[in-house]
Amino acid sequence: MTALPIAIQVAAALIFLEAAVGKFRDWDAFEGVVAGYDLGPEWAQMAVARLLPPVETILAALLFVGVLAQWAAWFAAILFAVFAGAMAINLVRGRTTIDCGCGRPGQPLTWGRVAKNLCLALALVAAQAFNGPADLPQWSLGLAAGVAIFLVDYAHSLLSGLGARRAATS
Secondary structure (H helix, E strand, O other): OOHHHHHHHHHHHHHHHHHHHHHHHOHHHHHHHHHHHOOOOHHHHHHHHHHHHHHHHHHHHHHHHOOOHHHHHHHHHHHHHHHHHHHHHHHHOOOOOOEOOOOOOOOEOOHHHHHHHHHHHHHHHHHHHHOOOOOHHHHHHHHHHHHHHHHHHHHHHHHHHHHHHHHHHO
């Protein structure tokens, strides 16, 4: 395995872990976020709200540790694509003020978030083509790059959240 697939898996793992922690922190509010998407019956919305944080946590662990990483990467790619689809449906409906549900409060839906989720899905799928054994330098470089990708994503989300809050208050 080269450093690139490791970086993609580590970044995805950290994104899922951070999202899950945010959802666990205020599970009741997350139920409202899922309901805000209005994409199914109430019972299904409740099931998604209850199951998604543990699923994201398990995916994060599998991607990071490398146990069943190929299966986890495929499942994570599908989940990112589903997130993108749910966001796109609501954006087409004109519903831009609902929370994205990423676990960070105050993050509105945007086409940029749709694109990010699609890029993550595609990157995870593409990375599987380069899956193989990694030596310590490749693994270390992949780990560092994955953490860096996550930190850039995290900083971007924080800054865009500030911009959205500033626009809402003016």
